[in-house]
Amino acid sequence: MTYPEPPLNGSEADTLVGSLERQRATFAWKCADLDHAGLRATVGSSTVSLGGLLKHLARMEDLNFTHVLAGRPLPPPWRDVDPDDEEGWERTSATDDDPEDLRQLWEGALARSRDAVTEALAEGGPGHLFRMPSGTEVSLRRLLVDMVEEYARHTGHADLIRESVDGRVGEDPPGGSHPYTS
Numbered sequence: 562m563t564y565p566e567p568p569l570n571g572s573e574a575d576t577l578v579g580s581l582e583r584q585r586a587t588f589a590w591k592c593a594d595l596d597h598a599g600l601r602a603t604v605g606s607s608t609v610s611l612g613g614l615l616k617h618l619a620r621m622e623d624l625n626f627t628h629v630l631a632g633r634p635l636p637p638p639w640r641d642v643d644p645d646d647e648e649g650w651e652r653t654s655a656t657d658d659d660p661e662d663l664r665q666l667w668e669g670a671l672a673r674s675r676d677a678v679t680e681a682l683a684e685g686g687p688g689h690l691f692r693m694p695s696g697t698e699v700s701l702r703r704l705l706v707d708m709v710e711e712y713a714r715h716t717g718h719a720d721l722i723r724e725s726v727d728g729r730v731g732e733d734p735p736g737g738s739h740p741y742t743s
Contacts, residue, residue, distance in 0.1 A: 564590070566738035573687050577705040578678060584712030585671065588618070590734035591719035592664070599726045600660050611722050613652035614715050615663045619670040620651045621711055625704060626674035630681055630691055636673070638666075678705070 564586035567579030592600070592611045600612035620639055628635050642650055655663060678701070681689040687702035723729045 564734045564736070564738055573702070574682050577687060577702065577709070578682075581705055581709050581712065584709055584716060586734055587732070588614075588712055588716045588719055591716060591723045591729070595660065595723075595726065597660055600663065601656050602722055602726045604721045604725050607718075609652065609718050609722070610655065611719055611726075612655040612658060612660065612663050614719060615667045616651040616655040616658065618712070618715060619663075619667040621708070622667075622670035622674040625708060626677040627670070629693060630701065630704060631673075631677035632691075633673075633677075636669075 565579055565582040567583060568575050571579065592615055595611065597612075600615070601610050603610050623635055623639055627633050634640060658666075681691070681701045685701070687700065687705070689701040690698050691701070693699055720730070
């Protein structure tokens with residue numbers, strides 16, 4: 562298995578997207594090869610689980626890239642949930658979800674996100690501007706940095722949870738890196 566490594570001296574777009582892809586790969590490795598019990602495990606008094614993080618990050622991918630950046634309707638299950646009535650729904654409902662369904666939900670969101678980012682980069686590079694639902698104009702650059710931060714924070718949670726499940730530790734997936742190229 563190899564994982565993407567941001568370029569050491571690449572374009573701004575390749576560095577931003579390469580950093581996000583590295584975070585995604587590390588998070589995927591932390592969630593890999595676990596059954597229902599492993600994806601439901603928590604640490605200490607926290608209710609955060611790897612399954613809940615998979616579902617939450619799938620939602621964040623679709624919300625930010627599919628819906629806001631690309632302007633497409635939210636796919637299920639997100640379009641069927643009122644976010645005002647169900648704060649944190651994706652994290653709590655994941656305890657009942659099949660592990661393979663959770664992985665497929667996240668991977669589907671990643672595919673849609675990658676398509677939306679590729680389209681936006683082709684239209685205007687990292688400086689491509691789009692409007693948030695509030696009407697605020699935002700650059701793709703800022704959205705990519707925000708998502709790197711989202712993954713970095715939750716991969717830290719995943720480190721602790723995964724270690725408590727079966728002792729898996731480490732910064733990067735095994736196998737070595739390959740340069741990210743757009």
